[in-house]
Amino acid sequence: MSNNLIVSPTALGFAVVLVVIALAINLKEKIGLERDMIVGVIRAVIQLTVVGYVLTYIIRVDRVWLTALMVAIIIFNAAQNAKKRANGIPHAFPISLLAIGTATLLTIVLLVVAGAVKFTPSQIVPISGMISSNVMVAIGLAYRSMNTSFHDQRQGVLERLALGANLKQASAHIVQMAIRTGMSPTIDSAKTVGIVSLPGMMSGLIFAGVDPTKAIMYQIMVTFMLMAATSIGSVIACYLTYARFYNSDMQLR
């Protein structure tokens, strides 16, 4: 089965033509992304090569502590990236770490307890990556939404404070909006899964020769798990973040 799955280095070399097409369009239309595209391609090649060897090693030695370390590294990197999208919100890194960590670990524990996945590196590591990256995107969007709302709706927040609202009451509408924004990609993709996209997990299994009816079971599990994880992550991140927009005298910063 695995024999038909090997993409030879020569084949990959030819696939570079695809990047060249993208670059050519970019240059002709003066989009100005050529630098980012080249950096992106080079990073993808290096990062994936490294992770390929690292995963091979982790799966071969199969130690709990090593698997846990890999999960921790994934969560840490995701938090670092989410922090970049927070655009100056104080303490964004610890908040992101807590949100992504809790969402990822809680979801994994539930999946392991339910017997949906086994605690082996070949299952835990990819699943952690999937969850963390989705939570990272969700809270990144939530941060952006909060930054925009606190800026655009400044007067409304001031009025609520002046009426005697506490910070939670003055921010409730903004927090709700941010959670909604953070979760919307997950919900949208849950709605279109199967009719528009055949997502990565399921496609991978079908590629590997697994019966599509079995592959969808995994995809359904992934859909459930991402919904849980992005909602847990967004709620934690938003509830820990809104107060950062105020000073200790309950005034807007």
Add this chain to the structure above:
Amino acid sequence: MTAIFEIHSLGYQPESRPILADINLDIETGSNLTIVGPSGSGKSTLLRLLATLLTPTSGEILFEGKPQSALQKPQFRQQVSYCFQQPTLFGETVQDNLQFPFEIRGKAFDQELAEQSLTEVDLAKEMLTQPITELSGGEKQRVALIRNLMFTPKVLLLDEISAGLDADTKAVVHRLIEQYRAKGVTVLSVTHDETEIAAADQLITIRDGRLEANHE
């Protein structure tokens, strides 16, 4: 009469230029104080400091004898109600706005009281369900005002609330404020309006961030 506010050498200087400096003033409970002065002299800043929407950079303000810094801000702001010159209504309907004062006090919405409050400012009860986007400027200001007054505050801070309103709306607003004054609410207003200045019990002038004269 006791002072509801005691202002001691109050200053506000967020950057290099002071906006208010060395303000000393006692405000009696139940008084009607009007603050006048040129634009940019610091009048609104004084009201915002009293409302705890800004924090003094020097001096202090006592409310009922206690330093403002020691008070719970939400409870204090519910009693000392600050009204904006150009208020923003929030949510979607008039009801969303009138419900908010109940929500923040953990109380169930009293529709009858809300409708009655609307009629007190010459607005129809049916307006409760109206989308806020359909209201005129004068209607918005009246809704905002009853949002502040639904639960009678101890102090009302009015920041040029009648500026830009038509004569009819102004009259309604003046009548409403007079009603609350009669109930013993202390009213502090910043205004450029001649009739409001003429009706003031006590007038103070702020010029270049300093208290200029205290006309009794």
